[in-house]
Amino acid sequence: MRFEKLQENLRQCDILISSTAAPHYIIRKEDHLFLKPVTIFDLAVPRDIDPRLGLCPGVTLYNVEDIETRINSNKDKRIKEIEKADKIIEVELKRFYAKS
Numbered sequence: 001m002r003f004e005k006l007q008e009n010l011r012q013c014d015i016l017i018s019s020t021a022a023p024h025y026i027i028r029k030e031d032h033l034f035l036k037p038v039t040i041f042d043l044a045v046p047r048d049i050d051p052r053l054g055l056c057p058g059v060t061l062y063n064v065e066d067i068e069t070r071i072n073s074n075k076d077k078r079i080k081e082i083e084k085a086d087k088i089i090e091v092e093l094k095r096f097y098a099k100s
Helices: 003-010 051-055 064-099
Strands: 015-018 038-042 059-063
Touching: 051 059, 059 064
Parallel strands: 015 038, 038 059
Antiparallel strands: none
16 A cells, blocks of 8 residues: 555555564554554564554454564474374384284
8 A cells, every 4th residue: 555545555454564674663553544444564674554553452463583483382292293293103113013
């Protein structure tokens, strides 16, 4: 979207992904114009979205650190599942060769 239409478009969006090179917040808590629940992904460094906006009802705000934490958590879960799968495969291989 064009920056000039930001205010207008914020009223309509369900999901907002922001990643500019701005040295300051482009959307502040005071600018809260969302008329319905919205999920915001702030991928900018420094941040584009005022973190206080995430405290507003109906606003779910994720930043780069949140996403990185989620990725690492999911990675750890997948590693544990791989270990479980390896054990199942080992048991089943032993059963298979025991029948041969």
